[in-house]
Amino acid sequence: MSFYSVIERYSDFDIEEYFSGVTENMVLSSMRKENLSSKDFLNLLSPAALPHLEEMARKANKLTVQHFGRTISLYAPLYISNYCTNHCTYCGFSVVNKIKRAQLTLEEIDREAAEMAKTGLKHILLLTGEAKGITEISYLADAIKVLKKYFSSVALEVFPMDEEEYRILKEAGADSLTIYQEVYDRDIYREVHLKGGKADYRYRLDTPERGAKAGLRAVNVGALFGLGELASEAFYSGLHAKYLMDKYLETEVSISLPRINPAEGGFQAKYTLGDRRFVQFILAYRLFLPKVGINLSTRETEEFRDNLLKLGITKFSAGSKTTVGGYNDKNQSTEQFDTSDKRSVEEIVAMIRSQGYQVVYKDWEAIW
């Protein structure tokens, strides 16, 4: 059994029809339960829950403090290559976009890492496009070994791999995996992934599971909000996280809610996730999955991130650059998407502390 069988079970499910039957009492009853079912989760994602965000927020805050304390972990992305052979219609790195492309040498990766390490960050997210012929597994393994000189945690946000390939990268020092399904709706998935390995829905859907089987410590899943119907995408990404948490007890599972930002290629999102609905989704995730990590990236604005800090978030990206070589101001390439929160790590740390929260630079280290 894989998560695909869960998706299949819902193939005739009509979320709008379900929502039309959700009452205020159903929302209140779901919100006040200790253990929520997937139906309770749906009730909290429904429009009927919108008038009850304050009560949801109070409970979300309490659950988050119970399980994570008043802490926010920090991380930042490091792009080492933007070569990509795929055509994903929403992405600036897509093969059809005539952009400046680059791949860092190991010496350049060392320089980027040294620059990032000056900020005090200990957790980083290693990113590439999907061009296996250029960004080979051996190159990634060598890059990870360089990064491990500076950082205690190196998470992968690269192309999906086989279990054995994850084992090789784990051996090199990688410990976590971020892999977004982007869109759980299979028809839309087909429409927006026009060329390349990413067009294989099932292989991508099973990727977090292969990472967990390979022994990676943590996996992070999510949908790219804007591609598919909003509540439906929130529902399936929550179910995906729950599936992984229930099956892989030793794996730390987290969830992200990236919203589409402007990128090279001028993609127009079909759906717009407004701030209020975004907050509702975070609260619903927290009530449904009290122990799931929730990440909030610099795609969101300063003010919005500051306001969300106490509502269930556990990880913030900080000082992010989405260009290859960006931390040395080399800008060797075009950025993948626009970031909104452009504050430095120092400024974000000050904001987190001003809200009475502790900043966690490092919450894990491999002892060999």
Ligand code: SF4
């Ligand atoms: S989303 Fe990933 S695979 Fe698709 S074009 Fe962008 S970098 Fe390539």
